[in-house]
Amino acid sequence: MAEKDATKTAAEPPKAVHIGGESLLDRLMPHMKQIVVGFIVVAAIGGGIAAVSWFRHRKDVANTEKLDKVLEVVHQPVRAADDKPDPKTPSFGSVKERGAAVLDAMVKQGTTVPGFAFRAGLLFDAGKLDEAITEYRQGAAAKTLEGLLCREGLGLALEAKAASEKDAAARQKGYEDALVAFVAMQPDEAGPRRAYALYHQARLQQLLGKPAEAKALFEKAKTTNKDADHEIADLIEKRLAGLGA
DSSP: OOOOOTTSOTTSOOOOSOSSSSOHHHHTHHHHTTOBSSSBOOOOBSSSSOOOGGGGGOTTSTTHHHHHHHHHHHTSOBOOTTOOOBTTBOOBSSHHHHHHHHHHHHHHHTOOOSOHHHHHHHHHHTTOHHHHHHHHHHHTTOSSHHHHHHHHHHHHHHHHHHHTOSSHHHHHHHHHHHHHHHHHHOOOTTSTTHHHHHHHHHHHHHHTTOHHHHHHHHHHHHHHOTTOOHHHHHHHHHHHHHTTO
16 A cells, blocks of 8 residues: 655655555554444554454454464564564564465464454555455445545555556546545544545645645645644645645
């Protein structure tokens, strides 16, 4: 899923997907802890793909030992680019490498981790965008936090797929589809992550070559950030600076 850092200098052209320097799963971590979909999913969306140790203590979770083996892979960090592998401390060279390893571990153990957003995030990190999009779509209709995160993830996955298109027309269509997904992400003006939904919409307008529309949406996202979320506030300011606001 792999835009690097959308907070880079304004001189750089708009980039797709990541709004920070982490994996999609890493970005959604603080919110996944609140998800209840028949079971509680404690997932990490950032530096480490997921922290779901809660499952270890649930008697009604089948095949706990198998799941634990998957979680061992989940908790292994992604090392910095300049760091060398340390045999004593298992780690991965990239988010993509880790995502693929977790998916492989689930296949080998014959188990999975519940939650559309979590599974889709793994697929996204592993570079399996079409599969991630399918998974996100399955959870996107839910009127829950998981549904909200799936709608956000769907927009990011569609954006990443569009960015990989070599054909300009296909890329344009992909960005338009991603914009539609972000518009549907959080229509409630007072709902959670509304500022992020507007921020994503503004980014896509930038990618579509519509700076005036982008600026208006960044400004709206700024005023919508009533909880004074410093992360989104900083991202908005840097984008506005790039637009000469």
